[in-house]
Amino acid sequence: MAEAILGDQDQYSCSICLDLLKDPVTIPCGHSYCMSCINECWSTNDQEGIYRCPQCRQTFDSKPPLNRSTVLAEIMEKLRSTGLSESAQCLAGPGEIACDFCSGERIKAVKSCLECRASYCEIHVQPHYNVPALKKHKLVKAAVIPVCPKHDKLLEVYCRTDHKCVCMHCLLDDHKGHDTVPSTTERNEKQIKLTQSQTKVKKTVQAKEQELQMMKIDIASHSDSAKKAVENSKKMFSELVKLIEKKSNEVIEEIKAQEKADLDQGTKLQKKLEEDITELKKRDRVLDDLLQADDIQFLQNYKSVSSSSGSDELRSFSFQPHCSFEDVRKLISELTGKLETTCTQEISKTIHKVSDLSAKGPSFDIVVGDSVRVKPSVVTPIHKWGSVTYLSVGVVKKIQGDLLTVDFPEQKNWTGAVSEMERAGSDLSTKNGLFDMSVGDRVRVKPSITTPKHNWGRNVTHKSVGVLKDIKDDGSVVVDFPGHANWKGLLAEMELVTNNDEIGPSSLDSNIKIGDTVRVKPSVVTPTHKWGAVTHKSIGVVRKIQDDSLTVDFSEQKNWTGIVSEMEVVASAGSGSSCLDSVIKIGDQVRVKPSVVTPTHKWGAVTHKSIGVVQKIHDESLIVDFPEHKQWTGLVSEMELVTGADLVDIKVGDRVRVKSSIITPKHNWGGYVTHKSVGVVKDIKSEDVIVDFPYHKSWKGILSEMELVIGSDADILGSS
Template identity: 50%
Template sequence: MDTFMSLENDQYNCSVCLDLMTDPVTIPCGHSYCMACIQDYWNKSNQKTNYCPQCRQTFPTRPTLNKNTMLAEILETFRNAALQPSVPAGSLAEPGSIECSFCTGIKVAAVKSCLDCRASYCKTHLHPHYTVHALKTHKLVNPTNMPTCEKHNKLLEVFCRTDQKFVCVLCITDDHKSHDIVSSETEREEKQVKLEANTRKFEEKRKAKQKEIQELETAIASRKHSAKKAVEDTQLTFTSLISFLKDRCSEVIKNIRDQEKTDLDRATDLKKQLELKLAALMEQEDTMGKLLKTEDNIYFVQNFKSMPTPSEAEELQTLKSVGSSENVRESILEFKGKLEHLCQQRVNMILQQALKTDIRIGDRVRVKPSVGTPKHKWGKVTRQSVGVVKTLNGEEINVDFPEQSGWHGFVSEMEFVSEQELLGSLTANGSFHIGDEVRVKASVVTPKHDWGGVTHKSVGRVKAIKGDVMTVDFPEFSGWKGFLSEMELIRSKASVQPSSPFKIGDSVRVKTTVTSPKYNWGAVSHKSVGVVTALSEDITKFS
């Protein structure tokens, strides 16, 4: 093997004698040697042409050798520094730390690394970089390893994009000939742009998680306050009722507490997940920040692949909303004073509302009593108006009311209306019965099922009530259908038998104590709720 293949990784060693250069000379290709070594090398060579032992560049005639005075001055400074025997206390290299490239016989910790010299220096050997004019322009960084080529034992100086790796200058004319080769600075600039973009994305994600935590903490506080208020109002209301209602009071409180615990448990768990994710994001962001601050291009590019990307960050399912007990409290206040035989029906409705926290498309809703004026005004809608949710977009909601189609408002302004509540509110107050005379409200511009031949002045008779839809026989249109909320009563017709506790239009269900009805179950169950349509002695028909 030729002598130049066994060169050591020392910037100022002669590649022929492998020692610090003496009377250094620089040949036309830019490499430097001891004057005696290069002359002896050419004299012993059997080649007719002279060439550089390192890069193999040939010269038609033997170059004139002149002493490189500047390099000689640097080498002399190094020799003088190497002769200084004293080592400052605390400067010995610890295991795993970067050692000075020029200290021999003792391992001294490096204080700086030179990216131009590709060597590390202790405080003593670093001195020439501050005193020698030619070295003052070199770029000094914190101590770092100087990787070398495994094949040529040369410093890695350029980046091969074809093979995605750093190579030495000899590799360019060898294994990486005709490859896409760029400087480490160029490769870093390109990758730094990508890393900075990824860092900004991580920063945005971190801020978003912090905002979610803040919003969640606000929601938790509001949920606690709402639940506390609901419990207090429930206790004050139920304590004023008879002992029959006290049992239901405990039932309502228990359900409020259970739902509150469920909401807060979910919120607390999500907060912990968000905090863990935030910590991970901050740690990843800190890692990328440290890499961005490093001044060593090779270390930067080699560690770039290990940096996380935004796509690696799993998104957590966020808690869209927490429940509110406001509707429970309002229902309790409304419930106060109701008759005893309706108590169980109303309590069931309250419990159903307590578990209902989200409004969805298709739900029946109305404006909350606590809302003075909706954000987008009332329009033709009133507090008694009940509509169907058509679309939801974040906090915004679109509702089709009988009085106004496509009404626009906010979800926080609305409350859910169950079918049982709708029927109960209409029938318990004696609003509509089979046989009642009714007409379309003046506030309704166009009924949901259109006018037909009916007008605001038309008066018809209720033929049937099913759900929130009634069938009316008008002189202009027999079997006309419309929503209960679209109609108003003209004259109430009594159709309750004196001996019966029920009247037509009442909401009823089979008693829980009845195991098998007289005329069998059919498709009915204990949970089925129907409306009385006819009464005959002890027989009740309902739909």
Template identity: 50%
Template sequence: MAEAMVEDQDQYSCSICLDLMKDPVTIPCGHSYCMVCIGNYWDRDEMKRINCPQCRQNFVPRPVLNKNTMLAEIMENLRNSKAAPPAQKTADPEDIDCDFCSGNGVKAVKSCLECRASYCETHLQPHFDIPALKRHKLVSATNLPTCQKHDKLLEVYCRTDQKCICMMCLMDDHRGHDTVSCATEREEKEVKVKTIKNKFEEKCKEKEKELCELQKDIESHVSSAQQAVKDTKKAFKESISLIEKKCSEIIEVIRAQEKDDLDRLGDDREQLELDIAKLRAQGDVLDKFLQKGDVYFLQNCGKMPNPSDDEDCSAQSKDLINSFKNVSKTVSEFKDKLEVFCKQEADDIVNTVSDLATKTNLDLDPDFLFKIGDKVCVRSSVKTPKFNWGAHVTHKSIGVVKAVHGDTLFVNFPEHKNWKGDISELELVTNSTEQEASAQNNSIKVGDQVRVKPSVDTPKHKWGGITHQSVGTVKTIDGEALTVDFPEYSGWRGIVPEMEVVPADDQVSATNCSFNVGDKVRVKLTIVTPKHQWGGVTHRSTGTVTGTKDDLVTVDFPECKGWKGLLSEMELISITDSKACFKIGDRVKVNASVTNPKRGWGGASHKSVGVVVAVNGESITVDFPEHKSWNGTVSEMELVSGANSELCKFNCGDRVRVKSSVKTPKYNWGSISHKSVGTVKALKLVVDFPEQSNWSGDPKEMEVAP
């Protein structure tokens, strides 16, 4: 009997103190409590309500509390016979002790900001049961930070001094400062931290996707190489000993090419795996950081890691899918022409294997790819067609082939009749693709956030002050015509095929433009005339924000104090802004948002890439291939990186030679050799060798000669 009572002792515990009842009393609803606990509970109720803590039944008047003698005897027997209570988890040195447990330190699970105390699971229960305590704010167990000067809880954040303070400090040293509650400041900064965490997760997913695609490419590449070896062996076994020798040479080249590719792809795979592990680790750090208390969070928020786009190293193996298929075809043709062209064809096979990275399905006869009447569109991988886009042709435009002349197609698009394009830039359109494109064009609705497609050079009704970066709201749609309200131009007219819906993430970044007092700003280059006029200010003027209200900002410019403008018309000037960090030798081009440079084009264009030769304040001097010593403005330029990195390592006049690791240059040897040293004539790359002038080469195959 006693053992059963011990095992079920929870039913004899007071729901207020969570211990066995002392001087138990039973109230009218039938529930029992310690006499002291229920009395204190009724006395502390701010609303002066007399009710049961469990069933909430109200009693009027207040019941008289009498000891339940029978229950008291049971409690006494239970105390005498009960086993020792289970041991609480003791606190480790780095843990917080419960302030209400006696003896050895017991680990606290929560801290109360109102009580300024930490509780274990047992002593925390009243905060969940007692209404008055339910309103207290609980946080993960932590050493509650207090003000060293006033011994008060730090619950206010001073934005002026960037520190946490107590209420006494607010009335003393920080009077008149910009202050908010720690919770409010945390909410604002927590959004930024969560945004950073989301970036880590997005990058992790991107890396995982790239890793999966890379694995498929490797398997396909290996399979393609194996098939090429098999076909090569079969063809050469039917030939004479001389051909068997050439067969071995070709197999060696295939194996070497396969090994080079797999070595490179293996490095890419390892890098992706390292990047994924790093991103996950940094994401875990942010998860733990988000569990910290307000003060610790605010004091260490700026030290948290942030993903950098500069560390991205995406694997590029798209050109390796089925890359060895053409070898089998070339070997079969070689067999038929063996007697006449033995040596010549064997060398061609070697060249075929070496050039696989640049081979495409367009090696086939183009007349068999497209026929008159076929429906075609521009490939999504083509940024600018060889003969330009024309009036309003885009990637989503679908036209009908009118004529085929060699590598050139003539297509009738709805936006441009008799459009001229290169056959390698076009692809066939199936019925499903056409339906998809049509549905996408019809998906724009009134109220959508839209912008001009990147492929549209000049809209049908002109720019009118907006740019590719401008985001506006669709006001009306009439057939293919639509009206859009942009910050730079209200009531702008355009056509549906020229526009695209802005993704949700871009909309957030486009609309959440805000500045703080003291920020350095300037008028965006895309603004032709600010809403409240220039007032002596120009695009080159740099001012300091002195105030913001709704969508208005007040700025002190050197040319105009108290200048007023719209938030959407302004942009922050960052110390790390690349436009302000050009160095002599950097490769630059005119920013795509600049319609006409301040000092004119002078033969250059948006596609021109030149080298910085001088920087003087806002003035910059650039050597373009089309115009030497071209003068421009720093704010009009942007750095060129990535694709031109190999080309950037050479300058006109440099002495160069072919790398010793290159067996056959991309554009063949001509009259030169590994020992030939020439002078760079043009950065495309054109070199004058003693053995051959105007020799063309691939920058990746070249090195500066000692």
């Protein structure tokens, strides 16, 4: 019985002090605590009038009555008394705490007293349970008692300012005026958060275990299905072979039957011909006898013999079969060729479809956040195309069973089957869906590409439409854009622009409409229809839009013609210092845009990661003070505002995730990383960051694509 009680000793420990229950009380939710511990825990909530269970977090509107649990108290006494004899002779091993009061052999300590600053075995700790003065001491599980290295005092206070434990003497010197609380108070608050995090982790573990069980069932079911498919395939192909053999036998029987019919006819003709020959030979002998006779006999018999010669009455016979077996051979040869071609093609299609259903796109390979498209082998999706095509690339928003919801640029909340989709990664073939790109096609960078592998260049954007000039064997392409000739990119990053979507403000620059105030983009060196009297500083009003062209009235030139893709909207033309970019003003924190490869006025000591303060703005130029470079000169159009969230410094050990604004990370998602995944930063190299996610270790990304997960958000690590 004693061993059973000792075996369950953890059940009788107070979750607040982690010691065996003293004066145990049980609150309405069923959890038990030391009376002093729960009273101290709830004393901080007396003013709020809200009382929670430290373990299950159940809330009570009024403070529940705390009555001593007699049964638990008796169990505690038995547990302590039983533990004396069973643990008294237990010697302290390497790394274990020894009793400070045992002489001779080092007996293992079971408790440490924070007041006495000593450790006790089960025998020597008994006075702390029986002596009234010692009952008030704080007992903890045997451990090395931490003390202040400076004052040699017990660490009883937590400094929130410096995030460390200190003694009471430290409050008078090094930590004077700091935000400090009793260590128990801080522990209770952090324990609540940790308990919540542990609860989430346990729920996640349970969910993952259920998921594992379901996966095992699915794998077993899939294996059984494969075996049945193999057996069924063997059966069907065997039946097909038998069918071919049966039909082959039928053809052979038909050939034999036709042969017999033709031979029977030939035999009859042959017999008739033989009879005619016999008759003719007989006639020949009669004629021969007559020719050998004397004159009188010849003349007397001539008339009768000559009148019955019958040579003209004989019919001509020839064997003409109804069936030509040479034609039959040709027919069989043609049939064999057709069967071979059909079988090869259809079986190849079947193998390809089986490959699509298994190797190319298993359902578990697609997760929420992935970029996907419809497989080229799918003729018509189960839930129809809608506005989606083979070229469409969208982001998975939801997966439920075999169905998934995808946001395409052409259609939001599109529903499809997981088995019909494939991930749209960097391994796309030279054929974009079923549309083969060739030199001369109009193309643009896919909306799903955040930054092309070879960067944007100064004049290329998602809206730029160019002509495909060359396709290399390594999958790279050369494109002539209006503002950037011989731009280099990857074929997998491009999409075809059809006649319906290559022109018109709705597709190229949907935010420009008649009446808007616009200007030529700073990235455009020379407009397609030339400058005229217009400059980068000119601001005019749109009067007409037709296809990709627009007419603008500038103060310098009326009815100026330009291209929609070369223009940008100016929010406020009269804002003084910021007519080029009204959102940036003096005093703002800014950095160079990620899309700018090299600033117009060069980098100096500045990088994409540098954050500085705007000191001066003049027309389209501005002066910025960076920590690395004071009085740095740049263009307003090349800069972007840095918000408070962007200013957070990411360090090794921080918990991070991919920003929700990133559609596809530069180095791709990996197998199990999504927007919800939370990982720990393992290493930072320049702009690259290495992150350990729960299901993808050493994942590589870009620092600018990541965001810190702070506060309660960090607790979702287990649910990612």
